[in-house]
């Protein structure tokens with residue numbers, strides 16, 4: 619899976635602070651410079667003042683100002699299983715690659731058997747892999763080789779059968795019913811900084827599945843550059859305290 623930041627609000631933390639200062643100031647933030655807006659906030663630099671105010675907002679549960687900045691990500695090659703988990707989040711906006719208008723008619727089924735087009739879970743190839751909620755433990759090499767063989771045969775066969783159905787004139791939107799849930803999909807998603815923290819609360823957690831956890835950690839890496847004060851505070855004080863932002 620590949621994750622790219624497509625677009626994000628410029629200076630998101632200036633926006634967060636301006637929105638928050640609006641709540642407590644008699645002056646109109648629209649008529650002020652940012653330095654004037656932050657004048658009475660403790661700190662000897664703009665960065666220090668942002669740290670003071672953002673830390674105060676997050677520690678007191680004043681989350682509204684974090685809904686103003688927005689970021690858009692493009693994700694390539696997520697499984698449809700992972701997409702089903704991700705799209706449960708109702709405050710995230712999505713565009714999902716269509717299986718009605720995009721057909722996998724020119725994919726080589728043998729390449730699918732080699733790992734293209736369908737995401738391979740680590741438990742199919744790594745004998746030492748143990749997912750958090752997985753019932754089974756580690757296995758020997760022979761067992762994992764069998765797992766991989768069954769997995770690869772199965773995904774290859776389903777793509778062969780999908781393409782046979784297309785050859786028989788079945789529309790892609792119906793032929794897709796035989797494709798595996800691990801079939802890759804490209805997604806564009808947008809969310810605000812508050813929702814990003816909430817999704818991270820749930821999906822970067824140890825009991826989330828490996829694929830959505832990996833995705834969320836990558837999104838958090840971008841967030842740390844985009845909104846540094848906020849996500850530094852989040853990492854230090856809030857991460858792994860499940861659903862702090864929206865129980």
Ligand SMILES: Cc1cc2nc3c(=O)[nH]c(=O)nc-3n(C[C@H](O)[C@H](O)[C@H](O)COP(=O)(O)OP(=O)(O)OC[C@H]3O[C@@H](n4cnc5c(N)ncnc54)[C@H](O)[C@@H]3O)c2cc1C
Nearest residue numbers: 706707708709710816817820821825826827861863864865
């Ligand atoms: C480890 C894990 C396992 C899961 N397993 C399953 C499963 O087996 N089956 C399954 O169906 N789902 C499962 N889920 C999905 C989970 O139940 C949620 O639907 C999903 O994570 C979306 O998160 P959210 O509920 O916080 O809602 P979001 O859509 O992200 O909304 C954010 C917050 O807004 C508020 N909110 C939004 N809509 C409403 C509303 N209508 N009413 C009240 N408050 C609202 C809530 O405070 C919510 O937390 C799982 C999630 C995780 C993390």
